[in-house]
Amino acid sequence: GAVVSQHPSRVICKSGTSVKIECRSLDFQATTMFWYRQFPKKSLMLMATSNEGSKATYEQGVEKDKFLINHASLTLSTLTVTSAHPEDSSFYICSARGRESYEQYFGPGTRLTVT
């Protein structure tokens, strides 16, 4: 199957700082990428959908100025958590999908801890 990578896998940062998470599709062109957030023992909550070359579409309740998403190319999307707070601590997962595929391929996730 297709491979999606995320970097970093774990990050600890201090309150007020910004953190960037990268999501890459390694062997296919991802026309659409999704960013999810998952709290312990909870399901995935979609944060935003991004299409290459256009602005991301954010879900209701997700602050676009706090969670900056850039889908700069067909293989890379980034999520930047700005001015992080402890409540932003979570597991962030990206997924990617190619133009003709019905399947979403998930990255391994990034564990963010804000102290």
Add this chain to the structure above:
Amino acid sequence: GQNIDQPTEMTATEGAIVQINCTYQTSGFNGLFWYQQHAGEAPTFLSYNVLDGLEEKGRFSSFLSRSKGYSYLLLKELQMKDSASYLCAVRDPSSGSARQLTFGSGTQLTVLP
């Protein structure tokens, strides 16, 4: 609106068969997915149903009834490594992006020796 329901927890014995149900109410429907997720890891794809009926893939099978808004995931010959969360997800084209999935809350399956 969208509503996807599945049991929160299930327990089964190694070697047994377990069925995880999922019911959904969505404005539109363009496929139902099952994913397996181990703690601290990303979900991995198990199955995809878009037409009514049973899809079999090794020890795992998935069934769909669109008229009833119902699906189940059947796991046979359970192994300890099958202990994980199983997520039901529906693609609803009326919700926005045609490629967007809405996930159920997940069913935590524990396999006992």
